[in-house]
Amino acid sequence: MPAPRPDLSGAQWRKSSYSNANGGDCVEVASGVPGVVPVRDSKDPEGPALLFPAASWSAFLTEVKAGQIPVI
Template identity: 75%
Template sequence: MSTAYSLPGAAWRKSSYSSNNGGNCVEVASGLPGVVPVRDSKDPQGPALSFTQAAWSAFLSEVKSGNFPA
């Protein structure tokens, strides 16, 4: 696991499904070839999970298919 400060050059963006009321907020970074870092936007200096592009794409595909019920 890495931390946000150990990912220089990462361009973080908040999920469009995250609200502004302090709820479940996820940020994903771009600009790092071959890796997709994900972090909790409420703790931007905290840990970030890093996934391969293939693993992240597979996860998003499953979410969009409804395979992870709320």
């Protein structure tokens, strides 16, 4: 049985620094949810959020910052 999804109704979302002012392709990330990092499409804030294990998200960011994953 899968773990219950955390309640994201009070999550504090922040938009990616790569977002543009014209409402282009944007992602938002929420912090403060124990053990996971929620990620959603800023153009659909009521839509689904992907939940990444916190350690996996941290490793992903480390690789992006090191240039190991190209940012398009």
